[in-house]
Amino acid sequence: MRILHVTHQYAPAVGGAEQYIQTLSEELASRGHQVDVYTSRSREYMTWRNELPPYERINGVEVHRFRAIQRRGYTWRLLDMGMRNYRAVLPRLWEPVIFFGNGPVMPGLGLAIARRADRYDVVHISNIHYAHAWPAFRAARRQGAPVVVTPLLHAEQPVTYDVGYMRAMLAQAQAALALTPGERDFMYKEKLASKVVVGGVGLVIKDFPPMDPAEARRRLGVPQDAFVVLFLGRKVAYKGLERTLAAFDALRRQRSDVHLLAYGAETDESRRLWADYAAQQGAPLDALPGLDVRDAVSNEERLAALAACDVFVMPSTGESFGIVYLEAWAYGKPVIGANIRAVASLIDDGVNGHLVDPAEPDQLVERLAGLTTDPGRARAMGEAGREKLLRRYTTQRIGDIVEGLYRRVIRHAGSE
Amino acid sequence: MRVSIINLNLVGQDAIGGIILDQLQFFRRNGDEVQVYTLHPPVGVTDGEAAAVRVVTAGDLIGQRDEHFATSDLYVYHYPSRHPLMESIKTLARGAVIFYFHNVTPPEFWEDEAEREQLRASLEGVSVLASYADLAVTDSEYNAEQLVNDHRVDPDRVRVLPPAVPLDQFSPGPKPPDLLEQYGLAGKRIILYVGRMAGNKRVDLLVEALAQVRQEVPNAVLMLVGDKDGNPSFQAITAAAQARATELGVADGVIFTGRVDELPPYYRLADVYATASLHEGFGVPLLEAMASGTPVVATDATAHPSVLGDAGVLVAPGHVEALTGQITHLLQDDARYGELVQRGLARARDFSLEAYWRGWADVIHEATQWLPQAAYPGPVTISGDDKRRFRRQYIDVEAIGSLLDDDLRQLESKAEVVDHAYAVRSQLPVIGPFIAWLRRNLTSHLKEPYVDPTFGKQEAFNWQTVQTLQIMAAQLTRSQIDPAELAALQERINALEQQVADLQSTLARAIEN
Incomplete structure (x- = not known):
């Protein structure tokens, strides 16, 4: 197949959306498809500054970059004005303003697609709320190329989908790709799109190389015979750090070999939490036994922590997918998450981890205690999780889904 | 709609043959143009059924040499094992595709190495071939699990549809x-x-x-x-x-x-x-x-x-x-x-032909939904016109239970009467926001204390109605007696009465003697 991906930014720019489209492009290219990417020269969405080279070949993917009009103060103000007035008066009038304010406006990209769309079997546009999407969509449809869109919409942010041209794109595209079942259901419920496929998140398994847990513990300075609980994530309130700490404290009273590793960027909330805890214990934080708190960690430390732990705990109540549970499974560790919809659709309670009610702190302590007394079961759960990961959530699997989707939309276009 | 059904063979007596014949009958009843493509000539079918079969080679299908095949809207690929006609699934240029999985016997059950090899190839083929299909359909939950777990088929695209048993042929009776x-x-x-x-x-x-x-x-x-x-x-x-x-x-x-x-x-x-x-x-x-x-x-x-x-x-x-x-x-x-x-x-x-056809109609509707012009009508609104059409299409009027189900589902979808997203707007430039503000505030004395609660009550009433009807429908379905069962019971009562009468007469004779 000849595939064209259109996105607002591409590697070496960083970000979740960039990562998603890069993984997908490289997976498809490795299957022998021709994958071209049209994108902007920017690596920073705040300014859309033209920094990156106009052409590059990255891991078998041809990346063509186009100049964008840069974002300055006035563009931001335009966007703001557009969003404020959009709902009240003459929505159609404000759409171009929102479009321009969002950026990156790239006249060259629209023209290039209008001229060359017939070279591709399918055009895949991601991140519909940026300004690369609409001209690309119109140009591709004019040329009769089937279009797949990955909206990457956030249900709680209407600005990412609820503007006329974004809705039109979703409704008219041959198919939409949702990252999670929740996102799909949302699109159906809001009548945004009628043809949605879930083909979202996958881990690149080779990014998680096997590691000896004993070696990992040595590197992190954790005793070999300890029972290690890992919390990994940005320390904001909804991630459930406070509940994890309380459970650790309760568990520590039962047995002294329990360790808690709490890694991830600190926030004001978490600093306050640590200060309170240290005061309550009557000792400075780094002197508390069994507690290892680190701010944002390097990738090596992160992987070592995943390999070193016995159980991964993150009773977060605000996950839209929960990719970090997959990472724990990559190292064969059981996971504990909160019983919310997104997480419950990922973790099978009692099979590859546990789900706990966020309103019942005792449940978490109970589950953890259960795992400390039955290490065989914990290991089996971790293995079950790893199996599920390899079966359902690898990039290869996502590649399968997306490749199948392309084949179908291309064939359906033949019925037009 | 033009339909192509593809399989290795068509044997009237085997399970897959039975399913293909049921599908053939379904499409013919709906007035669709349907052809069955096989590698081997059909066996054990009527002349009428054999007329719909074309014996072809893989090359015929891949080279689009058959006009009906090249212009079909729906392709149904049956997969008993990997057969040469399957390869054409990769070269289709139009239409919706259903991959009908009949499971493959695990190779370890076979003695012969060549056959084991064939079965292994059949198993390996599933994931790639199914990825070309809009839907994968299979007979049982067990097969569906296998498709998802072993063959990496997207669970959202798997449907379970148990086959029908011809109840008119298989019925109780005396030993022949x-x-x-x-x-x-x-x-x-x-x-x-x-x-x-x-x-x-x-x-x-x-x-x-x-x-x-x-x-x-x-x-x-x-x-x-x-x-x-x-x-x-x-x-x-x-x-x-x-x-x-x-x-x-x-x-x-x-x-x-x-x-x-x-x-x-x-x-x-x-x-x-x-x-x-x-x-x-x-x-x-x-x-x-x-x-x-x-x-x-x-x-x-x-x-x-x-x-x-x-x-x-x-x-x-x-x-x-x-x-x-x-x-x-x-x-x-x-x-x-x-x-x-x-x-x-x-x-x-539960496995009647009517039940199979209803399920099959749903599957086809779903599979063809993604086509630019959906060839099959979807779930319809409750207007009288649509309903008549829906009935005529594929619902057996006798099947009251399921008809009620459909109607109830529609009622349920209509129960929510309030447009919660409505906001007062004005299209006028510049003074528009002011007018909208004015209208919002001028109507608030009516809207909040009176209009909103009234609609709220109406909505609550709708929900309750739907629920009551659902309960009644469930009870009604449960209380229905099958006429065949009734006849059988009546027959048994008659036989018992006859027996009682015989015994009585015997007894009377015994007393007389």
Whole structure:
């Protein structure tokens, strides 16, 4: 197949959306498809500054970059004005303003697609709320190329989908790709799109190389015979750090070999939490036994922590997918998450981890205690999780889904 | 709509052939143009059915040499194993595609290396071929799990649709005298098995079981109906089973009939249907036995439990004692026997042709939904016009239960009457926001205390109505009596009355004497 991906930014720019489209492009290219990417020269969405080279070949993917009009103060103000007035008066009038304010406006990209769309079997546009999407969509449809869109919409942010041209794109595209079942259901419920496929998140398994847990513990300075609980994530309130700490404290009273590793960027909330805890214990934080708190960690430390732990705990109540549970499974560790919809659709309670009610702190302590007394079961759960990961959530699997989707939309276009 | 159905062959008597014929009839009734493409000429079908079949090569399909095939809107690919016509799924230039998975027997059950290789290739082919399809359809939950777990098919695109059993052909009846005579079975208790003599079916266990059953029920015989020499390994398995029967001294009670033209009389002949199969994608003979009023003893393996429900006896796989025990028990306990016959008959009615067609219509609607012009009408609004069309299309008017279901689903979707997203707006430039603000504030004295609660009440009323109707529909469906069942009951009452009258007259005569 000849595939064209259109996105607002591409590697070496960083970000979740960039990562998603890069993984997908490289997976498809490795299957022998021709994958071209049209994108902007920017690596920073705040300014859309033209920094990156106009052409590059990255891991078998041809990346063509186009100049964008840069974002300055006035563009931001335009966007703001557009969003404020959009709902009240003459929505159609404000759409171009929102479009321009969002950026990156790239006249060259629209023209290039209008001229060359017939070279591709399918055009895949991601991140519909940026300004690369609409001209690309119109140009591709004019040329009769089937279009797949990955909206990457956030249900709680209407600005990412609820503007006329974004809705039109979703409704008219041959198919939409949702990252999670929740996102799909949302699109159906809001009548945004009628043809949605879930083909979202996958881990690149080779990014998680096997590691000896004993070696990992040595590197992190954790005793070999300890029972290690890992919390990994940005320390904001909804991630459930406070509940994890309380459970650790309760568990520590039962047995002294329990360790808690709490890694991830600190926030004001978490600093306050640590200060309170240290005061309550009557000792400075780094002197508390069994507690290892680190701010944002390097990738090596992160992987070592995943390999070193016995159980991964993150009773977060605000996950839209929960990719970090997959990472724990990559190292064969059981996971504990909160019983919310997104997480419950990922973790099978009692099979590859546990789900706990966020309103019942005792449940978490109970589950953890259960795992400390039955290490065989914990290991089996971790293995079950790893199996599920390899079966359902690898990039290869996502590649399968997306490749199948392309084949179908291309064939359906033949019925037009 | 133009439809192409593709399979290796079309054999009227086998399970896949039966499904294809049901589909053929469905499309013809709906006025669709339908063609069946096979590699081998059809066997055991009527002339009318054979007229829809074209024998082709893979090249014909891939090269789009057949006009009907090249311009179809829907392609139904049946997958019994990897066959050459399957490859054309990759070269289709239009239309919706259904991948119909009939499961593949695990290679380890086969003796012959070449066949094992063929089965392995068949298993490996599934994930790639299914990825071209809009929907993957299969007979049982067990198969669906396999598609998702082993063949990496997206669970959102898998549908389960159990096949139909032709209830007009498979029905209870007296033991056919000609067969009793042909096999010399008068006065015998017959244990029946139907199927190929393949490795996964474990007919050797049935022979072992017979030897043990005979200790309690000396007049028991085992009848094995199905292909015994179409394939070298079938021959080997048959020979081995016969040798074992001789060894156990029950060779006189083991009958291999080979393939037969008409199955229904054999089910009527049987007292018990038994299978020791370790792997079944569905198990159509179980259904046929239940529909014929023959109780079933089957292994608790793969799709068997979901087909039997609570209407038969399940035994541990590979366990001869359990099999023996259950068969003997059934042959000796008349009350339990009668109960299982009744349950089996009721269960088989769930797999009627009408039920299959309804499910099939839904599947086709879903599969074709993504086409630029959806070829099949979707769920419709409640307006009278649409409803008439819907009824005429594919709902059997007799099936009141399901019709109610559809209507109720529509009612439910309409119950929410309030447009919660509505906001007061004005299209005028500049003064628009002011006008909107004015209108919002001028109507708030009515809207908040009066209009909103009124609509709220209406909505609550709608929900309650829908719920009450749903409960009533459920009760109604449960209380319906099948006319056939009623007739059967009436017949039994008549027979009993006759018996009572006979006894009375006998008694009267006895007293007189």
